[in-house]
Amino acid sequence: MMLKVGVVGTGMIGQDHIRRMTTVLAGVEVTAVTDVDVDTAKRVADALPGAVVHGSGEDLIADPGVDAVVVCSWGPTHEQYVLAAIAAGKPVFCEKPLATTERACRRIVAAEVAHGRRLVQVGYMRRYDAAYRALKAVVDSGRIGTPLMMHCAHRNPGVPAYYEKESAITDTAVHEIDMVRWMFGEEIAAVRVLVPRRSRNGGGLQDPLLFLLELQGGAIVDVEISVNIRYGYDIRGEVVGEDGTAALGELSPVTVRGGGQVATPVPADWRQRFLRAYDVELQEWIDSSAAGGPPVGPSAWDGYAAAVVSDAGVAALRGGDRVAVTLMPRPALYEMAP
Ligand code: NAD
Ligand code: ISE
Numbered sequence: 001m002m003l004k005v006g007v008v009g010t011g012m013i014g015q016d017h018i019r020r021m022t023t024v025l026a027g028v029e030v031t032a033v034t035d036v037d038v039d040t041a042k043r044v045a046d047a048l049p050g051a052v053v054h055g056s057g058e059d060l061i062a063d064p065g066v067d068a069v070v071v072c073s074w075g076p077t078h079e080q081y082v083l084a085a086i087a088a089g090k091p092v093f094c095e096k097p098l099a100t101t102e103r104a105c106r107r108i109v110a111a112e113v114a115h116g117r118r119l120v121q122v123g124y125m126r127r128y129d130a131a132y133r134a135l136k137a138v139v140d141s142g143r144i145g146t147p148l149m150m151h152c153a154h155r156n157p158g159v160p161a162y163y164e165k166e167s168a169i170t171d172t173a174v175h176e177i178d179m180v181r182w183m184f185g186e187e188i189a190a191v192r193v194l195v196p197r198r199s200r201n202g203g204g205l206q207d208p209l210l211f212l213l214e215l216q217g218g219a220i221v222d223v224e225i226s227v228n229i230r231y232g233y234d235i236r237g238e239v240v241g242e243d244g245t246a247a248l249g250e251l252s253p254v255t256v257r258g259g260g261q262v263a264t265p266v267p268a269d270w271r272q273r274f275l276r277a278y279d280v281e282l283q284e285w286i287d288s289s290a291a292g293g294p295p296v297g298p299s300a301w302d303g304y305a306a307a308v309v310s311d312a313g314v315a316a317l318r319g320g321d322r323v324a325v326t327l328m329p330r331p332a333l334y335e336m337a338p
Contacts, residue, residue: 117294132183143241149220150238194210
């Protein structure tokens with residue numbers, strides 16, 4: 001059976017997901033799109049035979065020709081579409097973040113719990129990345145002993161147009177928040193933000209930042225967030241265990257030696273670096289949705305937990321020292337570990 005998908009938001013990642021659903025993945029058809037930028041939505045639909053352009057996300061979700069929804073609009077608009085999809089009983093893949101505040105995520109969790117079965121998956125694609133999966137397999141195997149620390153860097157060449165001061169946490173570091181919960185299988189207990197001197201390339205943002213995450217079991221993770229690093233998109237991670245360390249490998253398929261130097265290319269952006277991870281993530285979501293089963297990827301609970309930590313990070317950035325993280329009790333619907 002072909003899963004008929006409607007896409008809300010046809011900007012950068014909306015177009016990239018439409019490309020993969022129409023040219024790479026199997027068992028899916030994009031039947032409807034919408035965007036507040038109507039011209040963009042129409043231009044995107046022109047390349048999709050038979051696809052309808054809707055005037056609003058709500059109209060798209062109500063369309064009987066849409067079985068499942070992919071939300072790729074700006075973060076603050078996610079809540080309304082995820083809630084509308086739950087109300088319609090349709091599976092919804094929501095790009096990260098699930099919503100931009102804890103309260104909005106609580107409303108989504110409450111709606112899904114009231115519905116009685118999981119319909120929401122959040123686009124935390126690092127869980128599908130081959131390098132992160134290999135790193136987690138080493139940590140889980142016990143080969144490096146109990147993990148004590150993790151060093152991460154999240155470097156972007158530049159920022160999208162919607163980026164604000166807090167986005168370094170809410171839009172960028174939110175990936176490490178989810179990845180760390182998954183990597184360590186524990187919730188985050190507290191956060192801090194350290195502020196070094198500003199880069200002249202930072203465009204008025206506090207750039208870079210050092211984000212510190214304390215896990216419930218006592219491990220500590222540091223994340224360098226640089227969002228105007230210029231040289232490329234560079235994602236790093238190294239876990240330090242009692243008996244050894246394990247790091248994400250260099251990912252380039254080519255190394256050039258010449259002129260007295262060894263050089264490997266750096267990805268240009270997240271689309272290049274996580275190309276395969278997005279493919280695997282969406283294919284699994286398509287397959288589980290088509291089968292009528294619950295999604296197996298990051299849940300509304302994961303989206304909620306990330307938002308609580310993200311809110312704490314914003315408080316720490318605004319001048320808090322150590323900000324503790326308190327989660328509500330986890331509903332039985334989300335019984336699996338993070
Ligand atoms: P973008 O600005 O390129 O595209 C967003 C689109 O949403 C725009 O076309 C905009 O007009 C549209 N839009 C805004 N409000 C809307 C509304 N109420 N209804 C319908 N359409 C609306 O941004 P982007 O880079 O594509 O990011 C979109 C979302 O995807 C963000 O939440 C971002 O955090 C997330 N994202 C995730 C990843 C990832 O690695 N998983 C990468 C990039 C972006
Ligand atoms: C963007 O929205 C993403 O999700 C990318 O993966 C991230 O690296 C970037 O910082 C965000 O702006």
